[in-house]
Amino acid sequence: MSRLPLKDGLDKTILINKFRKEGNYMLTEKENYLKILNGEIPEWIPQYNYGVLSKKVDSPINMAVRPGFLNEHRKPDGGTDIWGVRWVPTYETGNMMLPAPGEFILTDIRKWRDVIKAPDISNIDWEAMAKKDLELLNIDRSKTAIHFGTHFGYFQTVMSFMGFNEGLCAMYEEPEEVKELMNYLADFYLTIAEKLIDLYKPDIVSLTDDTASELQPFFSREMYVDMLLPLYDKHAKFGRDRGLPITMHNCGRCEDVMEDLFNIGVRGWDPAQTINDLVGIKKKFNNKLVIMGGWDGRGRLLAPDVTDEEIYESARKSINTYGPGGGYVFAGQFTGPVDDPVTIRKNAVLLDAVYELGHSFY
């Protein structure tokens, strides 16, 4: 694999490693990441990740802290969540979980009050839970940022109850019922956030909701602003009140709502997929809305025999396109079974390429 040549012919990553070995201080992954989220030019372009790391990186850039009792269903063979939805892992996606097909717990939105019951949280020892949740992360907090979110989104939660067909129809036909259900969920999750945020002392408040397909949002911006944005705003307030950066995870073509999210304080967007006009987004927000993504892993890159050089070039293209001026974190990886040697090889090449190119960029 070729390395990014510098003008003076040296390889900067070699110099960085030498610099570190000699005991010199550089920013940690966390410090560099927070610098980007605060709108400053970082020392390097880091790689946001979902668990896979380049062997050259000594600590994850960030980790999600999760209230333990909300995530007991996240087991290797799946499980049932607090609302009664059964989740199943999918081998082809590296065991990402989806609601079991066809097993929807809510078929008529008008009956949600009979079906959706928040668990009793009055006897929870929040301090003990927070301590355990943090211990489970097993990280050095000076090197790795912690982001805090309570759930995977109000839209997605309702879809997990009803399925997309009935859920989306309900949003159109019975919007008030959907809003009341979402508000009920919000009361529950906001209470938990209130209890835990100052025990976790996170570095970032994160929001999550996948409200868009590859082609377009699932529903109109008007519906988004009416139903969802006020709830996101309540979660974002935890970050605003504490001066913490706020990030949003939203897959698909969702650029139309970025300004709305920016206005409630969102400063980072992952996975910022290339189906969006990311160049336009970068131009509009400069480095005040961090693009965490910008990598297109389709086309030739999907082929099992894609070469190291082709993968390397894909990373170079992303970094050269979105890196100038700051406001960029590389995010992307090949998805596949966890034991698939092709996926493992491709990810190793990609992540090393991002490390080398990212560390040589500024």
Place this chain on the structure above:
Amino acid sequence: MSKIDDIKSSVAAGKTKLVTGLVQEALDEGQDAQDILSAMVDAMGVVGDKFSAGEIFVPEMLVAGKAMQKGVEVLKPILSGSGAPSLGKCIIGTVAGDLHDIGKNLVALMIGSAGFDVIDLGVDVSKEKFLETINSNPDVKVVALSGLLTTTMPAMKETVEAVKNSGLTGFKVLVGGAPITPEFAASIGADAYARDAGGAAIKAKELA
């Protein structure tokens, strides 16, 4: 505005509660059931075009489909005895390893609304299941494969290859889904590619 126009606009607007009554009133006035059905199919065509253009979104399309189904239920007893033409059968499913259903459901909805009899195999459908269903439905006109995940594109390829090499004929294979491109469709031997649900209905009609 004529009753048929009322039906058309009610379907397009997803007025599920109105369509049943309007269709019955049209029949009572002596309108031909086939004309009413054609009007609803046209309405869904408009809905598909608007969806493709980004003017409406998934909920609007779903409720329009629901409204049409309400109308079809009224017409069914009449049409089933009249030998009303169907565009033929379409077998559809999301390929093996992929549990996503929304894209496939939208395509099934639009293809059904266009006049096909849809056999929906659901999600995570093996190539064997597709072959078995084609075998039991020798009059099938279109086999539609959906996939959302890049990781299941090989399954789509294997399914198309299995279908094409099975010796079974008389139908065309249509593929689509988020990671699918026209180039990929051509490379795996599919007969056609559709970018979205509205486009899939148009393409299926061309293929039938």
